[in-house]
Amino acid sequence: MQINKTSSKPFYEQLISGIKEDIFKGILQTEDKLPSVREMAKIHEMNPNTVSKAYKVLESQDVIVTVKGRGTYVKANNESNRDERQIQKNREALLDMIKEVTYLGVQEDEIQGWIKSYFEKED
Template sequence: MFDLDVRSRKPIYEQLVDKLKEMIINDVLQVDEKLPSVRVLAQQLTINPNTIQKAYRELETQGYIYSVKGKGSFVNQLVKTENSEELQKVKAQLEKLIAEAMFFGMTKDELQALINEIEDQGKRGDRDDRQ
């Protein structure tokens, strides 16, 4: 299904949670689709089954999946609200980039113009979709 980077510094448990989240958000795993069982995934990825169990539990508390006793874990219906955690991350990145842009001499007005342009593009895209 997917692979993990065992050489990465990131704990395997975190990698698993992130990877599955990504797949759910991007509809690679669809609503009510069954996730691979702990046993199967442990064998495929050669990692500790307890780690997978822990990742599944975490995804369940975060509302990404639900489990049916004796059947396994399934993808939950996601309400696409503002994901505050994601938003925070993007904001932090923007802050860094804007600071860099200003360092290289970009003015506030230029930034504002850029934002307007991006917004216009977004609106135009919406209209194109409708036609």
């Protein structure tokens, strides 16, 4: 997982999506132990508070679970349990962006093309 130090996206959000990505890709499996807050902070050269914040959010989203004195673990990946609120939020932001590029002169086909080629590359 890479943290982009010059991105306008907050570190803690980058951490969150990074961890989710790792789970999605299978790099992190159910029951796997995550690095401790301090370790993770060292790895990415960031403030432990920032890592802590990310873990708290992930816990509130039922993605990980923290056991006092033992550490933090990946929860069973309940795929059916989509966070619709989160999705809705992202959907709106995405449509805003579509609006933006449309205004810049990009047509629907072109956008769909971007997405298609993105998913092809990912395979």
